[in-house]
Amino acid sequence: MKHNFDIIDCSAFPYFPSISCKLYSVLKKKPFIITWHEVWYDYWSKYRKNIAIFGKLTEKFVSKLSKNNIAVSIHTKKRLNKLTSKKIKLIENWIETSEIKKAKPYEKKYDIISVGRHLIHKNFHLLLKIASVLNLKVLIIGQGPETPHLLKIRKELDLKNVDILSFSKEKNQLYRYLKSAKIFVLLSELEGFSIVAFEAMAAGLPIITLNSKRNALKEYIKDNGFVCNKNQIEISDKINMILKNKALQKKMSKKSLEIAKKFDSKIKTKQIIKYYNEIKHNYS
DSSP states (O other), X not given: OOOOOSOEEEESTTSHHHHHHHHHHHHHTOOEEEEESOOOGXXXXXXXXXXXXXXXXXXXXXXXXXXXXXXXXXXXXXXXXXXXXXXXXXXXXXXXXXXXXXXXXXXXXXXXXXXXXXOGGGOHHHHHHHHHHHTOOEEEEOOSTTHHHHHHHHHHTTXXXXXXXXXXXXXXXXXXXXXXXXXXXXXXXXXXXXXXXXHHHHTTOOEEEEOOTTBGGGGGOSSSEEEEOSOHHHHHHHHHHHHHOHHHHHHXXXXXXXXXXXXXXXXXXXXXXXXXXXXXXXXX
16 A cells, blocks of 8 residues: 555456455555456366365455456456456466577487476376386476375386476576477366466477366467377377477477467567556546
8 A cells, every 4th residue: 555556467366465456446546457367166176175165256256356357368268257247358478489599408308398386187197107108208397296296106117218307496497498308298187378388389399288178278289289188098199199200290390489479578568568558548
């Protein structure tokens, strides 16, 4: 309350800040926007059964707080439409394509790279099993509750060609690792957008992801990869297809680069500034 902002833009999750921001917008008479990175709703019953009802009601309540909402993916916008009749603007997350382009690959090469928090719904354990069968060089970057389990699986399967590294604060390090791989694989069942997948596209990588109803990434796979069912054989076949077909790999790489250009930070920044100005103009 000490500050006088032109606009308040608050992330929907973890919900409660949106309530205090709504209070500020009312008292200060300033426009208020909520940015939605994910919409869980029915997923609450699967992921957090003990607080599912509370989670659903809170998310529903927050969806009614502002007439101005931003969804960061096509999928998130569709799910938000089921919660509210309020206005929803699609402005996807952005990536630094110029920085990725300048990054140099490491000398050590990988067949597959996968990046994300080590959570059960990310299915890194499935990727380890695939790596074991296909004898692939795999790099998994991330950390989380599942990390000890993944390290245990790697040891049990004697996966000497699999590296599991923690996140780094240096983005350039991630970009270099992306450029050292041939395919980006994300077997997550729940994604609101997946910035790292678009960074992988900007590094020229084909993408393999899951055909999950809660996976926003699948909406953006257009001739630059494959959307697979959660089936070890099917995923393995698609990985093999790309690795063994250089022409296909090159074609998908080119398409990934084309898609990534549309999500450059300069383009997305202009979109969001334009939207802010529209909201401010309409509010005054």
